[in-house]
Amino acid sequence: MSADPMANRRELDTQAPPSTGDYLNAAAILKSAFGPPLVGGSYSKPTGRHHNQSDLREGELADPPEARRRDPANPPEARRHDPANPPEARRRDPADPPEARRRDLANPPGARRRDPADLLVRQRGLVRRGQLDDAGWTCHQIDHEIDVGRWRQLAPEVFVVQTGPLTDEQRQWLGVLHAGTEAALSHGTACSRSGLKGWQSDVVDVITRKGQAIDPIPGFFFHQTRRPYVQWLQPGSSPPRLRLEIAALLRAEREGSLRAGIGLLAAVVQQRLSTTERLLLSSFEISKLRHGKQLRLALGDIAGGAQSFAEIDLGRICREYDLQPPRRQVLRRDRHGRRRYLDCEWELPDGTVVVLEIDGGFHLETENWWRDMRRERGVVISGRLVLRCSNIEIRLAPAEIMQDLMDIGVPRRTQI
Secondary structure, three states, rough: OOOOOHHHHHHHHHOOOHHHHHHHHHHHHHHHOOOOOOOOOOOOOOOOOOOOOOHHHOOOOOOOHHHHHOOOOOOOHHHEEEOEEHHHHHHOOOOOOOHHHHHHOOHHHHOOOOOOOHHHHHHOOEEEEEHHHHHHOOHHHHHHHHHOOOOOEOOOOOOEEOOOOOHHHHHHHHOOOOOOOOOOEEEHHHHOOOOOOOOOOOOEEEEEEOOOOOOOOOEEEEEEEEEHHHHOOOOOOOOEEEEEHHHHHHHHHHHOOOOHHHHHHHHHHHHOOOHHHHHHHOOOOOOOOOOOOOOOOHHHHHOOOOOOOOHHHHHHHHHOEEEEEEEEEEEEEOOOOOOOEEEEEEEOOOOOOEEEEOOOOOOOOOHHHHHHHHHHHHHHOOOOOEEEEHHHHHOOOHHHHHHHHHHOOOEEEEEE
C-alpha cells in the first residue's frame, strides 16, 4: 500500500468483497490463537496455566464450566450435607416433631371442644357464645347444632339446647346472659326470686352498667346504672341477683306512686322476708334514692307494727277520726302454743279486746284464707271480738269502718 491515503482508499474500493473461504480462514486463525468458542460465541480469556493456547487440545477449554462450578476443596456434597448438621437435624427437631406442631398432643381436638354439660345444667340449658368459644366450639359447630334443630338462638349471643318454650327461670337466665358480664336480676324479678308474693310481673328486670349497648328484647327491661350494684349481689345466687332489700327499694322508687312503693316494702316485712332495720340500713347504701325520705319515714311506721300499707292507712284514719290508734301486729299464742300475729287490736274500757283483721290480695290465696279462718276461730275462742275488712274498704270507704269501730266501743283519743 502506498503512503497516499487517498490512493489506498481507491485500492480498497477496487478489491473484491470477502468470500466464504476468507471467513473460514479467519475462524481458523482465531481458533489456533484462542481455542474453540464458548457457548454464546465468545472466547475464553487465556489463563496463566495455558498461556500458550496452542498447548490445548482441540475442544478443551481453558476454564471449563465444571471447574468454575465445582471446587474440589468444597464439593457440592459437602456444601449440601454438613456432617455436623445433617438435613434431618435441620428439618426435624426431635424436641418439636412435625406431629406435635400440627396437632397439640397435650390438647387434642377432643379436649379442645369440651362438652358444656355442666355449664348447661347450671344455666338451665342456656349458653352464651363466648362461653362456647372458651370451651373450644367453632362458629361452624354452633351453626350445625342450630341447622339440625337441636339448638335455638334466642338472642344474638345466647342459645338454648331445646326447642320447647322457656320456663320463668330460663327467661331470667336469658336476660342475664344477653346483658353480658356483671349483669344481674334486679327490681321486681329479684324480689320474686327471693320469695315475695303478690308483686310478680311478666317483665324480667336486669341491671347492668351504664353505657352498655344491649339490644332490646320483648318482655325484658334492662336497667343501666352508675351505682355500685355489683357489691349488692346476693352471694351464691344463680342466676345472679341483687339482695332482697336493695331490689325492693329499687322497685319501690320506680313505682308509679309512692303509696305503691310503700306497700311493696310493707309486703316484704309482712311476709317475713326481711326486717325494717335491714331495709332502712340498705336505703342509705343507695345514692340518690327517689322518695328516699318518705320511704324511710314509712319504714319507721312499719317498724312500729304496721306491716301492710292498709294498716298504715288505718292508723292515719284513726287519728283523723280522733279514735284511739290500734296496737299493731300483736303477738299472742293460740291454744296449741303457736305464735300468732293480729293486725290491729283495741282494748275497751270494760276489758273487752276488739281485733280488726285486714284482708288483702295476699290473704285471698286459698292456703292463706284457710289459715286466717283457723286463726279467727282461735281468736274468738280466746274471748276477743273479731271484725274483718278489706284493704279496699280502708282506701275507699274509711268512714264506714270508723263508724263500726265507734259502735263497738273503741274510745276516742280525747277520752284516754
